[in-house]
Amino acid sequence: MTRERGRNLILGAAIGIALAMLGLTISPSNGEETAPPVDPATLSGQALVDWRIGEMKRIGGMMGAIKRWDGNAASLGDLATAAEALRAAAGTIPAMFPENSGIGAEGVTKSRALPVIWEKWEDFVQDTNDLENAAAASAAAIATGDAEAIKASVQGIITACQGCHETFRGPEIQ
Numbered sequence: 196m197t198r199e200r201g202r203n204l205i206l207g208a209a210i211g212i213a214l215a216m217l218g219l220t221i222s223p224s225n226g227e228e229t230a231p232p233v234d235p236a237t238l239s240g241q242a243l244v245d246w247r248i249g250e251m252k253r254i255g256g257m258m259g260a261i262k263r264w265d266g267n268a269a270s271l272g273d274l275a276t277a278a279e280a281l282r283a284a285a286g287t288i289p290a291m292f293p294e295n296s297g298i299g300a301e302g303v304t305k306s307r308a309l310p311v312i313w314e315k316w317e318d319f320v321q322d323t324n325d326l327e328n329a330a331a332a333s334a335a336a337i338a339t340g341d342a343e344a345i346k347a348s349v350q351g352i353i354t355a356c357q358g359c360h361e362t363f364r365g366p367e368i369q
């Protein structure tokens with residue numbers, strides 16, 4: 196009885212985690228097409244990098260939606276959706292960077308991912324946490340509707356992006 200209950204609890208937790216993972220792949224409702232979720236484990240070499248860069252651009256788009264806010268209270272709902280999508284997307288970044296998928300890796304011809312990512316993996320993951328927290332702070336600011344607080348929170352997100360790029364992203368590729 197007790198054991199069965201325990202098993203059910205574990206099963207429930209597993210389903211919860213699976214649902215949470217699915218949720219992480221949901222795109223913001225900013226009118227853009229929702230691409231089918233891709234499991235990075237099925238990709239390698241340049242195909243993985245190209246997909247990753249696309250995902251990063253999508254993350255950039257979520258931030259752009261918040262950054263470009265015109266101060267109109269009517270669009271606060273969309274803004275909240277973008278902030279939540281960004282918060283969720285931050286947690287998907289580590290899985291985009293499997294080992295040997297950066298500069299110099301086999302099959303990778305064009306990437307800005309520095310090898311230091313895998314040397315300082317915990318710092319890298321911490322930077323994704325920082326982004327997650329910044330996006331959560333932005334969602335909280337959006338919920339207040341306070342324009343100044345929202346602007347400040349956008350700056351927090353930019354700082355989080357830059358913090359990681361400074362250490363872990365190499366120079367631009369022509």
Ligand code: HEC
Pocket residue numbers: 244247248251252254255256258288297305306307308309319320322323326352353355356357359360363364367
């Ligand atoms: C935890 C580290 C990390 C965080 C946080 C992060 N990035 Fe990145 N980003 C990278 C790395 C590394 C690359 C290079 C990937 C590659 O080329 O393989 C990259 C690539 C990109 C690219 C692709 C274009 C290019 O020239 O590299 C864009 C756009 C981008 N990031 C935007 C953002 C934005 C906007 C944020 C914040 C909302 C952000 N990133 C947060 C690490 C991060």
